[in-house]
Each structure stands twice: as C-alpha cells, then as structure tokens.
Amino acid sequence: MIDLKLLTFITVAKIKNFTRAARILNITQPAVSQHIRALEQYYNVKLLHKDGKEMKVTQEGKLLLKYALELERISKMIKIELNNKSSIINRYFVGATLTIGGYVLPEIIGKYRRLHENTDIILYVENTQSIIKRLFSGDISLGVVEGPFNKSKVKYKKFKDDELVLALSPDHDLANEKSVTIEDVLKNKLILREEGSGTRKFFENKLIEAGYNLEDMNIYMEIGNITALISLVEANIGCTIISKEAIKGSLESNKLKVIPIDNFKIIREFNFIYLDHIHETFINDFIRFCNKN
Structure with missing residues (x-):
C-alpha cells in the first residue's frame, strides 16, 4: 500500500488545491498540509509553491511525482497479484x-x-x-x-x-x-x-x-x-x-x-x-x- 503522505502529494499535484484534495482523500486540510510538510522535510526540498489560487509543483516536486506515480501503479499491480494468489x-x-x-x-x-x-x-x-x-x-x-x-x-x-x-x-x-x-x-x-x-x-x-x-x-x-x-x-x-x-x-x-x-x-x-x-x-x-x- 502506497504511503498516505505520497498519496496526498499525488492528489494535490493533480488537483492543485489543498481543500479539494482533503475532500477527495477524506482527511482535513491541516492533515494535507502536514503530509506535504513532512515530505518536504524528509527530502529537504520544496515540492509545491503557490501561484495565485493554485498550488504548482516545483521541479523537485515533478521528480518525486514521477516516482510516486510509479509506486502507486506498482502498488495496484501487487494488490491484484496477491488477490489472484488467494x-x-x-x-x-x-x-x-x-x-x-x-x-x-x-x-x-x-x-x-x-x-x-x-x-x-x-x-x-x-x-x-x-x-x-x-x-x-x-x-x-x-x-x-x-x-x-x-x-x-x-x-x-x-x-x-x-x-x-x-x-x-x-x-x-x-x-x-x-x-x-x-x-x-x-x-x-x-x-x-x-x-x-x-x-x-x-x-x-x-x-x-x-x-x-x-x-x-x-x-x-x-x-x-x-x-x-x-x-x-x-x-x-x-x-x-x-x-x-x-x-x-x-x-x-x-x-x-x-x-x-x-x-x-x-x-x-x-x-x-x-x-x-x-x-x-x-x-x-x-x-x-x-x-x-
């Protein structure tokens, strides 16, 4: 299962808004902010920046997004394979x-x-x-x-x-x-x-x-x-x-x-x-x- 913080980042990167991302993920907006902040602290980079009313992904964020999407894909494939095994x-x-x-x-x-x-x-x-x-x-x-x-x-x-x-x-x-x-x-x-x-x-x-x-x-x-x-x-x-x-x-x-x-x-x-x-x-x-x- 993909880490919830990465899933939050993927959602924000796609939706470009913390509030709407929180509704999709069924968590609070402060929780969304906390997940993004934790990722930025862990990787020691800025992942998002505000551009008007939208959140834009930085160059470092785009790199993380690429690998996060691949992890999400692999996670789905593993789930299907494990379900097939049982x-x-x-x-x-x-x-x-x-x-x-x-x-x-x-x-x-x-x-x-x-x-x-x-x-x-x-x-x-x-x-x-x-x-x-x-x-x-x-x-x-x-x-x-x-x-x-x-x-x-x-x-x-x-x-x-x-x-x-x-x-x-x-x-x-x-x-x-x-x-x-x-x-x-x-x-x-x-x-x-x-x-x-x-x-x-x-x-x-x-x-x-x-x-x-x-x-x-x-x-x-x-x-x-x-x-x-x-x-x-x-x-x-x-x-x-x-x-x-x-x-x-x-x-x-x-x-x-x-x-x-x-x-x-x-x-x-x-x-x-x-x-x-x-x-x-x-x-x-x-x-x-x-x-x-």
Missing part, C-alpha cells in the same frame, strides 16, 4: 481502443476464457489517450491500441495490421465510382471519430504527411460511438474513414460499400502496450494467444 479465479484488467475492443478482442477473449477457466479478463474500452492513462495509473496490465503512442515510454509488440477505408452508403453519390481521389473525400460530408481516438489521429497524420491541411476536411459530425457512426453512414448522412474490421457486418449485409482512394492507402498497426511489472506471465501468454487467433 482466489480460485485470477482476474486481469486489459484496456483496448474502441475498434479493437468492440470488434476484434471480444471473440478472442471468449476463446481464451474457454481455455483458461480460472482466468477472468476485465476489458476497458476507451480511446487511445484514456487507455495510455489507465496503463500508467496501474488500472490495467495491458493495453491494445490503434493510435500513435510514445514508443520510448512503454514496451510494445505488434498485434496485426489494420486498414482504414472510405466507407459509404450504396446510395451515396460516390457509391458507383471505381475509385476516388483524396480531394473527393475531403470535400464530402465526413463523419469522423472524436479527437483523441486512434483512428482519427492516424488519418490526420496521414493527411499531414501527404501535404494536406487538416482544415481541408469537411467534418460534418464527430462521433465517439462507433456503432452510432456506422449507423449514420448507413443512413447516407455522410461518409467516413474507418477500420475495415469495424464494418465487416455492414459490408456483408450490403449496408455499406468501400471505395478505394487513389494513391492513398491507409495501413496502420494494432499494438500491445505494457510496462514492467509482475503480470508478465499473463501478458506474454495473452499476447501469444491473440497472435494465433
């Missing part, structure tokens, strides 16, 4: 981005569960940024993401390639075209995922690499829910750039069509991301299983 069912927490979590992993987790009856996998499905935050906070042991991430800060292994395609209704004006230009796509009503999603970020990076400005896009709607986005495109409200994995059912039922984009193929990677911790056996086993299925 339980018949081992429980692990995995995070996946919306395309992977909604259309790729569920079937694989089902197969894994049938072969490992004493293992439960709890799946969080969120956008790339949220999954990375959960990984560093210790809420998940393993992430599976579709978007760009800082490869110097995590361990990672490739899962599979994924293609982003132009999808539209059979009734769309471009539906009978053999192919279209990227300019045709950008001037149409685009229904895209929300900012922060891996799909959106990868498409934007691809446009920038090709010399286009993001302002060139005619974004008609931004949707956080993939199912809702697909339904809107099926209803011919607009077109979208989306993972081919996510629209397999719509393509099979002829509710959507994929039109090739001239000289603009969008191939990305699905990646497993993880950190050094005690769940290495599960992580390696689950990654091997995913790559085989």
